[in-house]
Structures are given as C-alpha cells and as structure tokens.
Amino acid sequence: MLGLMQEWPLLCHKLIDNAARQHGEREIVSRSIEGPIVRTTYAEIHRRALQVAERLDRDGFGLGDRIATLAWNTARHIEAWYGIMGVGAIYHTLNPRLFREQIVWIMNNAEDKAIFVDLTFMPLLEKIAGAVKSLRKVIVLTDKAHMPQTTLQNVVAYEQWLDEGTGAFAWKTFDENTAAGMCYTSGTTGDPKGVLYSHRSNVLHAMIAAMPDAMGLSSRDTILPVVPMFHANAWGLGQSGPMIGAKLVMPGSKMDGASIYELLDAEKVTFSAAVPTVWMMLLQHLEETGKKLPYLKKVVIGGSSCPRALTTKFQDNYDVEVIHAWGMTEMSPLGTLCTLKPDCAGLEGDARLDIQSKQGYPPFGVEMKVTDDDNKEQPWDGKTFGRLKVRGPAVARAYYGGVGSEQFDQEGWFDTGDVAHIDPGGYMQITDRAKDVIKSGGEWISTIELENLAVGHPDVAEAAAIGIQHSKWGERPLLVVVRKPGREPTKTDILAFMNGKVAKWWMPDDVAFVGEIPHTATGKIQKTTLRQQFRGYRLPTD
Amino acid sequence: MLGLMQEWPLLCHKLIDNAARQHGEREIVSRSIEGPIVRTTYAEIHRRALQVAERLDRDGFGLGDRIATLAWNTARHIEAWYGIMGVGAIYHTLNPRLFREQIVWIMNNAEDKAIFVDLTFMPLLEKIAGAVKSLRKVIVLTDKAHMPQTTLQNVVAYEQWLDEGTGAFAWKTFDENTAAGMCYTSGTTGDPKGVLYSHRSNVLHAMIAAMPDAMGLSSRDTILPVVPMFHANAWGLGQSGPMIGAKLVMPGSKMDGASIYELLDAEKVTFSAAVPTVWMMLLQHLEETGKKLPYLKKVVIGGSSCPRALTTKFQDNYDVEVIHAWGMTEMSPLGTLCTLKPDCAGLEGDARLDIQSKQGYPPFGVEMKVTDDDNKEQPWDGKTFGRLKVRGPAVARAYYGGVGSEQFDQEGWFDTGDVAHIDPGGYMQITDRAKDVIKSGGEWISTIELENLAVGHPDVAEAAAIGIQHSKWGERPLLVVVRKPGREPTKTDILAFMNGKVAKWWMPDDVAFVGEIPHTATGKIQKTTLRQQFRGYRLPTD
Ligand SMILES: Nc1ncnc2c1ncn2[C@@H]1O[C@H](COP(=O)(O)OP(=O)(O)OP(=O)(O)O)[C@@H](O)[C@H]1O
Ligand SMILES: Nc1ncnc2c1ncn2[C@@H]1O[C@H](COP(=O)(O)OP(=O)(O)OP(=O)(O)O)[C@@H](O)[C@H]1O
Ligand SMILES: [Mg+2]
Ligand SMILES: [Mg+2]
Known part of the structure; x- marks a missing residue:
C-alpha cells in the first residue's frame, strides 16, 4: 500500500x-568581474x-x-x-x-x-x-x-x-x-x-548541509562561499543559501586575504567556507594588519586536512567556531562535519582540539564504514584504519562514462579511495589516500600523519611522505622536504624531531630535500608525480 | 538523462x-505508565x-x-x-x-x-x-x-x-x-x-522540522515532546529526534504543570512543543510555586492560536523563546513556523509580538497561497484573507477512502479549510476556519479575531463567535461568552470593551452568556455543536 x-x-x-x-528582498552581493561590488x-x-x-x-x-x-x-x-x-x-x-x-x-x-x-x-x-x-x-x-x-x-x-x-x-x-x-x-x-x-541529490544535499549539526544555516546568516562553485558545488552553498533565504556574498575572482577580509567586514558575514590555504592567507592578513572579525561566527574548513594551528587561531584569537569537514566531488560533496556531540560539547583546550582535528561524523543521509582489503568492517576503536566507504542519496553510484566501476559495490557502497579510522564516539579521521599509503611488511603507514608531524618542525615549509621499494619490507617511507627560506635543517635534525612521536617502524628511512613539491591544479600535493620523480631511488637501509 | x-x-x-x-548511548527518558522514570x-x-x-x-x-x-x-x-x-x-x-x-x-x-x-x-x-x-x-x-x-x-x-x-x-x-x-x-x-x-513524507518532514529556521534541533538539544504521538506524529519529533540523535524526554500520561515542570528541570530539557493549554497549565504552576526554567531555551506552540499573553510570559518572565506554529494532520503536520527573518529579528516589544502572534512562514518544502472562492490568488498585503491552500511532499494528496476529494485540486493544491491572510513579509495569519467564518452582506468577519479580542476583557473566561441568520445581512455575529467565576460582566460592558478595536460592522449584534462552551475531544471549541445550540436564535437587530 x-x-x-x-x-x-x-x-x-x-x-x-x-x-x-x-526572501525576495534578501541581498546577494557580488564582487563583479568588471570590478565594482554589485x-x-x-x-x-x-x-x-x-x-x-x-x-x-x-x-x-x-x-x-x-x-x-x-x-x-x-x-x-x-x-x-x-x-x-x-x-x-x-x-x-x-x-x-x-x-x-x-x-x-x-x-x-x-x-x-x-x-x-x-x-x-x-x-x-x-x-x-x-x-x-x-x-x-x-x-x-x-x-x-x-x-x-x-x-x-x-x-x-x-x-x-x-x-x-x-x-x-x-x-x-x-x-x-x-x-x-x-x-x-x-x-x-x-x-x-x-x-x-x-535534482533529487542536489535538493537533499542542500537540506543535509543546512541542518543544525551540519553547517547550521539560517535566513539570519550572511554566507560567503569562498569555495568556488566549480569546486564540488561550492559545498552545496549555492543550493542551501537560496533554500533558506540567507544573504549571499560572492567573492568573484579575488580570494586573497585582504579581499576576503574586506567582504567579511563590509557585509557583516556570519558564515563562510573554504579550503585551509584560503584561511591561512586571511589569518596572515589579519595578523599583519591587526584587524578583527567581529561578525564572523563560524567557518567550515575542508578539502584537505585542517591544520590544528588554524583551528586554534580562529577560535582563540578571533572567537570564530571552526568546523572541520571532509567530502569529495562524488559526495556532492559533504561527507562528515566535525560538530560537537553533547558528550564532547563541554571539552576545552587540547581535548577539544583532538576532536576538532578529526574530519567529523556524517549527518543523517550519509552512511560510512571502514573495511580492510577483504571488505570486512573494522571496529570503531579510533585506531584501526582501512578503506573508507560511504552510501547515501547524494553519493555517486557511478562515474560518467562508466570509468572507475571497481569503486562501487553491489550493496551500494562507494569506496572513497580514502583511508580512515573511526573512534568509539563515531568521529572519523582521514589518515591517507589508499593510493598513497605506504605498505611496509604488510602493515600500513599513514603518510598524512608523517607529513603533519614533519611540518611541525620550525624549519620545514612543506613535507610529503611516499613509499620507496624495499627488498625486505616491500616499501619503506621516504620523507620529501622543502626547507623554509634561509633555513638548513639536516636529515638528522628532522628525524630527531620526529623520533618518539610516532611508532618506531613508521619512521622515514630517509629524508630528501627538494626545492619544490609538485601540486595539482587545486593545490593538493601531487604524489603520483612525486613518486615518478623518485622512481628507482635507493634507500640507505636497502 | x-x-x-x-x-x-x-x-x-x-x-x-x-x-x-x-548516537547509540544518548538517553531516552520516559515517565512510564507503571510509574517510575525509566x-x-x-x-x-x-x-x-x-x-x-x-x-x-x-x-x-x-x-x-x-x-x-x-x-x-x-x-x-x-x-x-x-x-x-x-x-x-x-x-x-x-x-x-x-x-x-x-x-x-x-x-x-x-x-x-x-x-x-x-x-x-x-x-x-x-x-x-x-x-x-x-x-x-x-x-x-x-x-x-x-x-x-x-x-x-x-x-x-x-x-x-x-x-x-x-x-x-x-x-x-x-x-x-x-x-x-x-x-x-x-x-x-x-x-x-x-x-x-x-516513508518519504515522514523522512522529508523530519528534515524540514529540524532545520534551523523551523524547530532548529541539534544533537545537543534535550527534547520533551509534550504533544502526543497520536496528535499528528508529535509534530514530527518522534522522527526528527532520532534523525539528529537528540536526547528525548517522554512525558507518558502526565501533562499537568507540575509533572511537566519536574521533567523540564530534572532532565535539563532545552526544547519542547505543545498546544497552548498545556503551556498555560505549566505557567500557572510556575507562578504558584515561583519556579524558574533555567534550561529551557525554546518552545513551539501550535494546534490552535497562541494567545499573545502566553508568548509574553514565556519570553519576558522565563527567557524562553516562543515559536508559534500552524499545521494540521494532513501536513504531517508542520505548515508554518514563526521564526524571525533577518528583517524582523531586531524588533522588540509590541512590534516583535505582532509578528510572533502570526502563525509564521512555511519552510522550504511547503508552498502556500490564499485564494478567494473562485481560486483567484489574493495579494500578500496582510489583510486580504481567503482560503489557505498548500502544497508539498509532506502534504496529503487524498484522504484514506477517498472522502473529502473536493479539498484537493488538479494542480496539487490542498484546501486546508483555514482562512488566512499573508503579509508582505510572507508571514501568514489564520483568521478563521472556512466553516466558521461569518458572512455578513457577502463580506467575511473573522471569528478568531472577535474571540481573541473578547477574551482580553478581564471578566471573560472563554468566548466563541458564531454566525446567526439575519434577514438583511444573511449572517451577523453572535458572541457566546463564559464569564469568569464570580464575575458578572454585561453585554454592554463587553461590547463597550470591544468597541473601536475592530471594524464597526464586525461588532457582534448580541452577546449570549452560557455556563460552558462545547469542546472537541482534543480541546478545541466545537462550533458545529454550538451553532446547533443556537439554531433559530433571533438577533435583536433582526
Ligand atoms: N578534511 C579533509 N581532510 C583530509 N582530506 C580531505 C579533506 N577533505 C577532502 N579531502 C580529500 O579530498 C578528496 C576529495 O577531493 P576532490 O573530490 O576535490 O578530488 P580529488 O580526490 O582530490 O581528485 P581525484 O579523485 O580526481 O583524484 C577526498 O577524497 C580526500 O582525500
Ligand atoms: N497556530 C494555530 N493557530 C490557529 N489555528 C491552528 C493553529 N494550529 C493549528 N490550528 C488549527 O488546527 C487545525 C488542524 O488540526 P487537526 O489536524 O488536529 O484537526 P482539526 O482540523 O481540528 O479537525 P478536522 O479536520 O477533523 O475538523 C488547522 O486546520 C487549524 O484550523
Ligand atoms: Mg577523489
Ligand atoms: Mg482539519
């Protein structure tokens, strides 16, 4: 019936x-390509x-x-x-x-x-x-x-x-x-x-995105979507905004710190969303000018892992709540958002940041699980990682033209290609991309963790970990490092800094210094190219 | 494609x-039928x-x-x-x-x-x-x-x-x-x-209900659904609550002021929903005992028109935000909620209450219009009233068994049977039920407005306005009044009180005093029965 x-x-x-x-009279303000604010x-x-x-x-x-x-x-x-x-x-x-x-x-x-x-x-x-x-x-x-x-x-x-x-x-x-x-x-x-x-997936995604425990968008918000509409639907803001009738502030072509600050301030923006690099540029601008953010209440940060220092600065220095989020084009794109469940809403300091540095939990409409290579579901213990798989009405069931069909299984699960673990509270943390993970003696080493650790060294500008063939272990980690201008850290300095902060067998077998690490058009580290550059590299341990 | x-x-x-x-460990607390809190x-x-x-x-x-x-x-x-x-x-x-x-x-x-x-x-x-x-x-x-x-x-x-x-x-x-x-x-x-x-309408309704500009429900809320699950799905809370993982507090059979207060306080409830009479009982209990509501942040009030005094007391004396809402069983039931758009969010005092006494505006997923008897759409001028019609994924397209098919039209509009006007800001106000409206010389008189006005008189306990046949005007209003115990207001007192507060030709032609006004099982005034009781009544003006 x-x-x-x-x-x-x-x-x-x-x-x-x-x-x-x-909400017919509500404004949409744009920095026009011709120049003026319209x-x-x-x-x-x-x-x-x-x-x-x-x-x-x-x-x-x-x-x-x-x-x-x-x-x-x-x-x-x-x-x-x-x-x-x-x-x-x-x-x-x-x-x-x-x-x-x-x-x-x-x-x-x-x-x-x-x-x-x-x-x-x-x-x-x-x-x-x-x-x-x-x-x-x-x-x-x-x-x-x-x-x-x-x-x-x-x-x-x-x-x-x-x-x-x-x-x-x-x-x-x-x-x-x-x-x-x-x-x-x-x-x-x-x-x-x-x-x-x-149409269905876009509308459902707009609803999911606006929910109080996701982005929490109201008609009383003024939203600045810094994340481009060409980057996975501006994370749904081009649909959620009209749905709830929020004022929109569209940044046009200017995403530098000064331009974004100007809009945040002049238009009294309360909510914004962008990738980490945009926020770093904004914070640098604020630090240089001593400006504050009296109107901004909340920012969503995703697209790549949000550095802890970014969250701290926003929250401690500017009183802006940070929501770390993970998603992908295939998910419309929202997958998880790191809003606080009641059990951790009262946490402060490092305990709070420990949660906030995770990518969060999925809203209703997104199901997720982590499996091993045999598709066996892994426990939610906050450490056992594996392939992250998702399901939902705003998740792709195929790629256009039928490529990549191996990523979709019979039960409707889509293999994200990301590697993650889930903690007992349901919070998911991305540790790697499946294609980037280093397999040493059959066990997995998280490159994101090695990189996050290495960039904590004061003389390191950027770092990327890749697997190098090894006759005994199959693969062992090589750390590729770009030094900060004028600094000359040695391999020993860097390994000494990392030592003890990560499992012994995760420690890189070698460090290689380069002038530049290759990036994709959207600013992510291009590990495929990097691995090509280091093809045939011989580790000192081999 | x-x-x-x-x-x-x-x-x-x-x-x-x-x-x-x-949200597996989140609690659901019930006042059990056997007695104890479980x-x-x-x-x-x-x-x-x-x-x-x-x-x-x-x-x-x-x-x-x-x-x-x-x-x-x-x-x-x-x-x-x-x-x-x-x-x-x-x-x-x-x-x-x-x-x-x-x-x-x-x-x-x-x-x-x-x-x-x-x-x-x-x-x-x-x-x-x-x-x-x-x-x-x-x-x-x-x-x-x-x-x-x-x-x-x-x-x-x-x-x-x-x-x-x-x-x-x-x-x-x-x-x-x-x-x-x-x-x-x-x-x-x-x-x-x-x-x-x-299933689809229930799930979509749960999403619509939880939105920030509707009920605004988060996993950090503790929700007390006083409105029964048998009264139009507890206004969706039995679905929205689990959807977002909020703690639920279920009141069992006890809805009196003391019992509700006890749960609000002991369980630190932040959000609740009920019809006006329940809230009146609670406020009376609070006034008698001097108790406060330190945890409660927001209440939704609907099912029948929310008296202005109720809103004032909640907001001024207890710092609880009131959301007036309108809905019906046929709408799952949410139709409109009176949350504030940015244009009126800054209003205070009477200007704010003027908005809050309206039934609100529809969230995305509910379309509404007001038409005259010829299905011609009426302007949103805040005064031209007519039949309120709605459309949406959680609105009925037919009744079970096919009765009442005249309420559904070809374009998918459902005639709610309510009479309303919509103001330029999009806020809808119910003025009557179509079956209760009084037609005097072809023009409509709102019975809800007459009643709301009459109960403002300090000696009036309850009032109901009905149309009585009139040889010249077709129908003219009769005001049926229940006096407060020990009070003896006269017809002249009441008419003098109302005079000037409503259009001259809306003024009741007569006032009848009764010991009791008939109610339906759910506590609404039963105008069908009342009209039967006054069948053949002769107005002094006729
Ligand atoms: N908060 C985050 N932390 C870590 N990684 C993230 C985060 N958000 C997104 N990502 C990464 O970005 C990916 C999604 O990016 P996107 O859809 O733009 O294309 P891509 O995966 O970079 O490119 P392609 O799929 O073509 O290789 C995720 O699968 C994940 O690896
Ligand atoms: N906030 C409100 N203000 C005024 N009236 C309201 C409000 N909320 C609901 N109502 C009235 O309640 C009606 C919906 O009630 P419900 O679905 O419980 O059945 P009913 O209309 O009372 O009964 P029936 O349809 O069988 O005659 C609405 O159509 C409207 O007349
Ligand atoms: Mg990808
Ligand atoms: Mg009805």
Whole structure:
C-alpha cells in the first residue's frame, strides 16, 4: 500500500522559487568581474534565472544538454545555474585551475554544447574552444559595454542575450532523478572523473548541509562561499543559501586575504567556507594588519586536512567556531562535519582540539564504514584504519562514462579511495589516500600523519611522505622536504624531531630535500608525480 | 538523462539506524505508565524496534497492514513505531481522547489488525475491541508482572512477546512511497478523516522540522515532546529526534504543570512543543510555586492560536523563546513556523509580538497561497484573507477512502479549510476556519479575531463567535461568552470593551452568556455543536 502524500518532486528550481517567494528582498552581493561590488536580490535572481531558461530553450538547449560554466562565484553564475537546471539541462562547472589539456579533455568527455564564461577566462577559452567539437554557443557573463574583442564564434554578451527574453516562461518539469549538474573530480590521483548530480541529490544535499549539526544555516546568516562553485558545488552553498533565504556574498575572482577580509567586514558575514590555504592567507592578513572579525561566527574548513594551528587561531584569537569537514566531488560533496556531540560539547583546550582535528561524523543521509582489503568492517576503536566507504542519496553510484566501476559495490557502497579510522564516539579521521599509503611488511603507514608531524618542525615549509621499494619490507617511507627560506635543517635534525612521536617502524628511512613539491591544479600535493620523480631511488637501509 | 546518484530510498528505519550508529548511548527518558522514570538509549531502542519487527513478521503482520497504537509518549511507543514501519506495516496512532464510538469507527475504517495499547487504555479497549472486526492481536505495552486481568482475546504483554524474538532480523526494504503511518484528523469540523503518511513524507518532514529556521534541533538539544504521538506524529519529533540523535524526554500520561515542570528541570530539557493549554497549565504552576526554567531555551506552540499573553510570559518572565506554529494532520503536520527573518529579528516589544502572534512562514518544502472562492490568488498585503491552500511532499494528496476529494485540486493544491491572510513579509495569519467564518452582506468577519479580542476583557473566561441568520445581512455575529467565576460582566460592558478595536460592522449584534462552551475531544471549541445550540436564535437587530 502506498502512502497518500503529494507527488512533489525534489527539483532544484524550487529552491530559488522559495527564495524569491519568502526572501525576495534578501541581498546577494557580488564582487563583479568588471570590478565594482554589485547588489541584487533573490527576487531579481529568480526573474533572471527564468530568463536564462527561456533563452536557452529558445536557442534549442534543453533536457540532458550539458552546459558548461567557467566562472567565479557571482550572482550571474547562480542565475546561470538555476536557469540551466530549470530548462532540464545540466550545469557543468569547469575548474579553470586545471591544465588546459585537462579542460579540453573534460569538455569533450562531457560534450558540452554551450558555455557561460567570465571575462577572466576569455583568453583561455579562445585557445581551447576550437578543440571542443560539441560547443555551439558562448555566453560571456558581462554586458555589451564590457564585451572584449574576441576570436570566438557564436559569442554573445550575457546581458544582451538575456534582454532578448520576454520574461514569460515557466520552469520545465521532469522526474526528480533527472540530471541537474556535473562536476569532475580534482584529478589528484589520476584523470578527473565526471560526477552527475540529480535534482533529487542536489535538493537533499542542500537540506543535509543546512541542518543544525551540519553547517547550521539560517535566513539570519550572511554566507560567503569562498569555495568556488566549480569546486564540488561550492559545498552545496549555492543550493542551501537560496533554500533558506540567507544573504549571499560572492567573492568573484579575488580570494586573497585582504579581499576576503574586506567582504567579511563590509557585509557583516556570519558564515563562510573554504579550503585551509584560503584561511591561512586571511589569518596572515589579519595578523599583519591587526584587524578583527567581529561578525564572523563560524567557518567550515575542508578539502584537505585542517591544520590544528588554524583551528586554534580562529577560535582563540578571533572567537570564530571552526568546523572541520571532509567530502569529495562524488559526495556532492559533504561527507562528515566535525560538530560537537553533547558528550564532547563541554571539552576545552587540547581535548577539544583532538576532536576538532578529526574530519567529523556524517549527518543523517550519509552512511560510512571502514573495511580492510577483504571488505570486512573494522571496529570503531579510533585506531584501526582501512578503506573508507560511504552510501547515501547524494553519493555517486557511478562515474560518467562508466570509468572507475571497481569503486562501487553491489550493496551500494562507494569506496572513497580514502583511508580512515573511526573512534568509539563515531568521529572519523582521514589518515591517507589508499593510493598513497605506504605498505611496509604488510602493515600500513599513514603518510598524512608523517607529513603533519614533519611540518611541525620550525624549519620545514612543506613535507610529503611516499613509499620507496624495499627488498625486505616491500616499501619503506621516504620523507620529501622543502626547507623554509634561509633555513638548513639536516636529515638528522628532522628525524630527531620526529623520533618518539610516532611508532618506531613508521619512521622515514630517509629524508630528501627538494626545492619544490609538485601540486595539482587545486593545490593538493601531487604524489603520483612525486613518486615518478623518485622512481628507482635507493634507500640507505636497502 | 538521469543523474548517476545512488538510489537510497527515504525509509523511516534509517532514522533510527542513524540514531543507533551515531548516537547509540544518548538517553531516552520516559515517565512510564507503571510509574517510575525509566531510561534507555537509542542503541537499545534500535535493538528492540528490530525485535518488534521480527515478532510482527513472525505473527504474520507485514506490508500494508495497519497496526494501531493507543498509547502515550514513551520509549516503548517509539520502539513500536519503528518496528511497525520496519516490517512495512503502517502505524496507526489512535487519539484516546476521542469519543468511544469515534475510535471504533476509525479502527474499522482503517481495518486495524493489531494494537499496541498502554495499561491506561485497557478498560477502554476492553469495551470496544469486540466491535473491531479486523483486530487479531493485542499487545499490552508492559511486562508480565504488570499484566492485569483482562477480558481481551489474543492478548500478550509486550516484554514477553519481545523476548520471544531472536534478535536476528533485518529491516524489510520497499519503495519510499510505501505507506508508513496513519492518523485521523481531530474531528473538529466533522468526522475525522484518515491521512496516510509515506516513508518519504515522514523522512522529508523530519528534515524540514529540524532545520534551523523551523524547530532548529541539534544533537545537543534535550527534547520533551509534550504533544502526543497520536496528535499528528508529535509534530514530527518522534522522527526528527532520532534523525539528529537528540536526547528525548517522554512525558507518558502526565501533562499537568507540575509533572511537566519536574521533567523540564530534572532532565535539563532545552526544547519542547505543545498546544497552548498545556503551556498555560505549566505557567500557572510556575507562578504558584515561583519556579524558574533555567534550561529551557525554546518552545513551539501550535494546534490552535497562541494567545499573545502566553508568548509574553514565556519570553519576558522565563527567557524562553516562543515559536508559534500552524499545521494540521494532513501536513504531517508542520505548515508554518514563526521564526524571525533577518528583517524582523531586531524588533522588540509590541512590534516583535505582532509578528510572533502570526502563525509564521512555511519552510522550504511547503508552498502556500490564499485564494478567494473562485481560486483567484489574493495579494500578500496582510489583510486580504481567503482560503489557505498548500502544497508539498509532506502534504496529503487524498484522504484514506477517498472522502473529502473536493479539498484537493488538479494542480496539487490542498484546501486546508483555514482562512488566512499573508503579509508582505510572507508571514501568514489564520483568521478563521472556512466553516466558521461569518458572512455578513457577502463580506467575511473573522471569528478568531472577535474571540481573541473578547477574551482580553478581564471578566471573560472563554468566548466563541458564531454566525446567526439575519434577514438583511444573511449572517451577523453572535458572541457566546463564559464569564469568569464570580464575575458578572454585561453585554454592554463587553461590547463597550470591544468597541473601536475592530471594524464597526464586525461588532457582534448580541452577546449570549452560557455556563460552558462545547469542546472537541482534543480541546478545541466545537462550533458545529454550538451553532446547533443556537439554531433559530433571533438577533435583536433582526
Ligand atoms: N578534511 C579533509 N581532510 C583530509 N582530506 C580531505 C579533506 N577533505 C577532502 N579531502 C580529500 O579530498 C578528496 C576529495 O577531493 P576532490 O573530490 O576535490 O578530488 P580529488 O580526490 O582530490 O581528485 P581525484 O579523485 O580526481 O583524484 C577526498 O577524497 C580526500 O582525500
Ligand atoms: N497556530 C494555530 N493557530 C490557529 N489555528 C491552528 C493553529 N494550529 C493549528 N490550528 C488549527 O488546527 C487545525 C488542524 O488540526 P487537526 O489536524 O488536529 O484537526 P482539526 O482540523 O481540528 O479537525 P478536522 O479536520 O477533523 O475538523 C488547522 O486546520 C487549524 O484550523
Ligand atoms: Mg577523489
Ligand atoms: Mg482539519
């Protein structure tokens, strides 16, 4: 027997409908690509998103078409998202920080038919557009006055194109499992893989993200999504924000400390989210200028492990609550958030930081487990680590084009490729990537732990641990170190510093000093390249 | 093109799974029917709910079977809910306050096959069980030691029945649109009508209810659901609580001021929800004893209009935030909540109370509009009232058995039967029930407004306004008044008090004094009966 409740499909345009209806006058403030700070409202964004949908429809784009965006976080980018989804097409956020060939490969893989592009990326697009066979239209996110000379074909200024709309258009409707958005992974461990979000998964993810024990977002918040919309949906903020009607502050192309501080202060931002490096730049700016953060209440930090020092500074010096979070493109992206359960809400000092340095626990809607290589579930003892697997309505069940199918099992579990342990309180901690973990005599050594330890040395700027082939143990750790400018720590200094802070057999067999460690386009350490560089390296212990 | 996200059906047992996994040690405290306060945990409730499912399955109950509960809010009632839903059957909460014949009619209408019953209601069930043809099993929510002598057939003590389980059982799975629960409306305006919730609607409603701008529930809250599970799902708290892992305090059969205070204080409750009369009893108890509420932060008040004085007292004398809410059985039940948008968050005193006396605005997932009798949408001007219509994933699309189909239209709107206006800020205010509104010369007069005004007179205990036939105007208002004990206000006193506070043509044509106003089983004024009592009444103006 079925229930007798309404069929009300979870469609993304209902989020912006709700924003316009209940929070129509609430502001969305953007640092525009043209320069000035511009202000609009949800009512206005809603009206213009409908116009985007109308124009796309008239230009022949619709259900299932992939429409790329190569753009910073601005109100126009939000309008484009909802307009694309509202006509049944699929927004495909491109990460401009990827290498040019990767972008071409991704666009061809996705068969993008049109693209919304910021002025910033015109030179880039001019170089690659010819290589993307499917591309039929380029919409430049600016007005006629700011349109540059261009070699691009079928190109139009967004505002001019919008103005051709009549304003009489209604959202298309379709099944809630219809594809709504697309995003490729960052390509840290291999080729980027496409993830295809549905309207349902986006809406559920928006709800999950806003919950009090997740990000805890209210209409009274002012949200600054520093994390780009092209980086895993801006962690859901482009959907959660309209859903609850919060004021949004969109940083455009400027993510340096001074620019972010300026917005935080002028717009009285209460909530923000970004990767650790952005926050380090902000804190450095604050320290240099002596500025404070009187309005900011809470920041979410994720994308890579949040250094303890960052949490301490935010909380102790600026009275800003830090929520460490873990997620991935394949999870829309939220996986776990480190909010405090009642049992640990009263902790202080180091005991509190010990919890907060973990990646947290999953909200309702995300299931997780840790298994060994034989898929046997591991105990929640806070030390036994293994493969982290997840399930949920906003988790991928496959990659676009069917690649990576070995990561998905029959029972619906997705192997994240991360290695983690879970403590008795349910808090998960990432210790490694499965591809990076060092296997010594059959046992696993966590590279993240070695690196976190090494960068605690005052003369170390950056460190990466990789496994080097060893005739007796299979693999043994090599620590690759970049020294701080003007400092000359030796191998002995560094090993002495680490000694006793980690199990004896985890200690690196050697330390190699380099001028630079290779990074991916999104700023993560590129261990594949690093391992290539050290192929054939001979350890002194071998 | 469909998204490539996981099929993860929104099933209710996932709520309790999540509670057990992430919040296993969190307490659920109940005032037991046997007397003492008993304590259990989510892990334990989860284990026992699985056992309920196993036992039901073994007894031959399953997919689609209606299983009644006639019980107060206790941990056992929660276990029964999840056990019933987890085997694919449908919990059917019976309101014990209804008249005996109504309960028999409802059980026969639903064709309940089994019933979980509290000791309290054994005498009642003994009288009616014979009249319910479909009933095959009675499970008394107690242990063997407390089982009374009974004339009931096929009866067993819950604990004994549970003990026959092996503990090896897994939830059944099925489509998320499968029926999960059933509840009949209160029968204020006619016969109670059955609403059939689905797993999907229950889960989405739980998420909607917990949102920061709705109830705002966190794992750090301690929740006391005074509102009974048989009154529209305890407003979702039996689902939202486990979803987020909050400590629950279940009041059992005692809802008087002293008993509720005792739990609020001893268990350090931070959040609670109930109808206005419960809160009036609590405040009276506090005023008599001089007690305070140091832990309680927030109360939700709904079910009928929340008097302004109640809000003032809670906020000014006890520093407890009041959230006025409107809903109905057909909406799972949440419709609107009166949390403050940023534009009015800074208001104080009367300006703030003016907002808080409204029923609020709908969260994402509830759409509303107000129409005239021709289904034409009315402006949001805070005065033009009309029929309140709603849509959403947790709103009924039909009643059980197909009655009342005229309330549902083609576009999915459900006519609530309430009359309301919406202000420019989106805040909705209920002015009447459509069946109660007085139509004078084609214009509508709000009975709720007349009543709220009249009870402001210091000598008036209760007041009800009804329409009396009038040869010239069609209908004119009669105010029916119950005087406070020992007070003797006259018609002239009351009309003089009301004069000038309401439009001239809204003023009652007459005042009738009575010893008592009839109420429904759930404590609402029974205007149908009142109108019958005054049938043929001749107004002095006619
Ligand atoms: N808080 C965190 N702590 C540690 N690692 C994190 C954290 N948040 C995210 N990560 C890492 O980032 C990964 C997700 O990143 P993303 O989806 O952007 O692509 P990627 O995994 O870097 O690239 P690819 O999958 O293409 O190799 C996670 O699997 C995890 O390894
Ligand atoms: N905050 C409130 N202010 C005013 N009225 C309210 C409020 N909350 C609920 N109500 C009234 O209660 C109704 C819902 O009550 P419920 O579902 O328990 O059954 P009922 O409408 O009283 O009974 P029936 O539908 O059988 O006549 C709403 O339609 C509304 O009239
Ligand atoms: Mg990855
Ligand atoms: Mg009703």
